Amino acid sequence: MSITPELQAFASGFPVTLLHIFVSVAMLLAAAAIYIVLTPHKEISLVRQGNSAAAVDLGGVLVGLAIPLAFSLKGSTSLADVALWGVATVAVQLLVFRLVDLVLPGLPQRIRDGEMAAAALLVGAKLATAMIVAAAVAP
Numbered sequence: 001m002s003i004t005p006e007l008q009a010f011a012s013g014f015p016v017t018l019l020h021i022f023v024s025v026a027m028l029l030a031a032a033a034i035y036i037v038l039t040p041h042k043e044i045s046l047v048r049q050g051n052s053a054a055a056v057d058l059g060g061v062l063v064g065l066a067i068p069l070a071f072s073l074k075g076s077t078s079l080a081d082v083a084l085w086g087v088a089t090v091a092v093q094l095l096v097f098r099l100v101d102l103v104l105p106g107l108p109q110r111i112r113d114g115e116m117a118a119a120a121l122l123v124g125a126k127l128a129t130a131m132i133v134a135a136a137v138a139p
Helices: 005-038 043-048 052-075 079-103 107-112 116-137
Strands: none
Touching: 005 052, 005 079, 043 052, 052 079, 052 107, 052 116, 079 116, 107 116
């Protein structure tokens, strides 16, 4: 029984796909960890205490980091390309997220206080910037 060209392509391409996914997810987790360290409010602790605003904020951060990573992954052709563009988009996005936090003063305290309106505004700002960064790296 001979292996079809489709199966050969899958057999050679699937491990590469898995590696690209692994690298991108690792960058997402590392970026989320860096963001959590940089923010004045401790999202994980607040989420564990049942703070919905912190959970919404952290969820928005994860999506906001994933969007540019996904676009950079789509346009990449090699593992080095995935890593280079992934690191670049994450760095830009972390900088923009920090700037959003600074431009919208008082929101960290409002999130600590459980204000959903503050979390919604913060998530909206972060997702908007994520889409702009993603469009900038899209092929």
